[in-house]
Amino acid sequence: GKGIGIxxxxxxxxxxxxxxxxxxxLSVLGGQAAAAIENARLYEKLQQSYMxxxxxxxxxxxxxxxxxxxxxxDIADYSVDIxxxxxxxxxxxxxxxxxxxxxxxxxxxxxxDILKKPGRLSEAEMEVxxxxxxxxxxxxxxxxxxxxxREIIRHHHEYYDGSGYPGGLKGKGxxxxxxxIAIADSFDAMTTNRPYREALPMDRVIKELRDFSGxxxxxxxxxxxxxxxxxxxxxxxx
Numbered sequence: 001g002k003g004i005g006i007x008x009x010x011x012x013x014x015x016x017x018x019x020x021x022x023x024x025x026l027s028v029l030g031g032q033a034a035a036a037i038e039n040a041r042l043y044e045k046l047q048q049s050y051m052x053x054x055x056x057x058x059x060x061x062x063x064x065x066x067x068x069x070x071x072x073x074d075i076a077d078y079s080v081d082i083x084x085x086x087x088x089x090x091x092x093x094x095x096x097x098x099x100x101x102x103x104x105x106x107x108x109x110x111x112x113d114i115l116k117k118p119g120r121l122s123e124a125e126m127e128v129x130x131x132x133x134x135x136x137x138x139x140x141x142x143x144x145x146x147x148x149x150r151e152i153i154r155h156h157h158e159y160y161d162g163s164g165y166p167g168g169l170k171g172k173g174x175x176x177x178x179x180x181i182a183i184a185d186s187f188d189a190m191t192t193n194r195p196y197r198e199a200l201p202m203d204r205v206i207k208e209l210r211d212f213s214g215x216x217x218x219x220x221x222x223x224x225x226x227x228x229x230x231x232x233x234x235x236x237x238x
Contacts, residue, residue: 004037053143071188076100078184079177081228082221088176092148096177099152103181106136106153130165133157152177156185159216171218179218183209183225186217202235 007030011018018026079100083093107115110132114125121129137154140146155169155178162170190205200208206226213219229235 004034007033047145071192072101072104075103075181075184075188078187078225079180081232082180082184082225083177085224085228086176086221092177095148096152096180098146099149099156099177100181100184102136102140102146102149103153103156103185104132104136105139106132106134108139109135130157134166149177151175152181154178156181158182160218161215164216174218179221183217183221187225206235 007026009018009026076097079096080093083096088096110128114121114128117125133154133156137150140150140153152175155167155175158164158167158169158174158178160171160174160179162168187205187209190200190208191202193199206229209217209222209226213222226235
């Protein structure tokens, strides 16, 4: 119902006018081009809407936990750095970014007296905490563009040796995005002040990552992440 562009057809060096069939064919092409352009614009708006939803949901999760200021964004940045270093396709990188932004969404279901408890959690309280990855995955199951991110969110607390939760997955059986986020999440946690401890010095953080390499973390990704920290001058000495 409105003009969105001009399709111009020129016939250089020819005196004859375009025939009616040629004009009708051009009209068909113009209509198809208009529809394609409009669909592309609508898709872009839809993607922007989904990203706004993701940012909003991420903010909700952060608001539950007073020490996670920029926690989600930092983990997303670390995770994307790892994914790019691995040479993953852009679509996979975006799935990992979205999963990182939403990986703790399920914490909105955890009572504040457990989530913000300064001391050690009881086994019953830990069981409540262990449910948050599954809750987070369930909360976004109806959002079609987040289907790949959903499984990463569900399994970001799996351990490389199979002792994690909720599925007890092991090694390469854990989604790659979940293995990436597990390292980025732990690094951010260790380098951030928490109610129960100060941020750890970098040498201690690197030692923890390596000590739990092959146990909690994918050993190949640990070493790759350490190389990224060096490249960014975050890690200057070991």
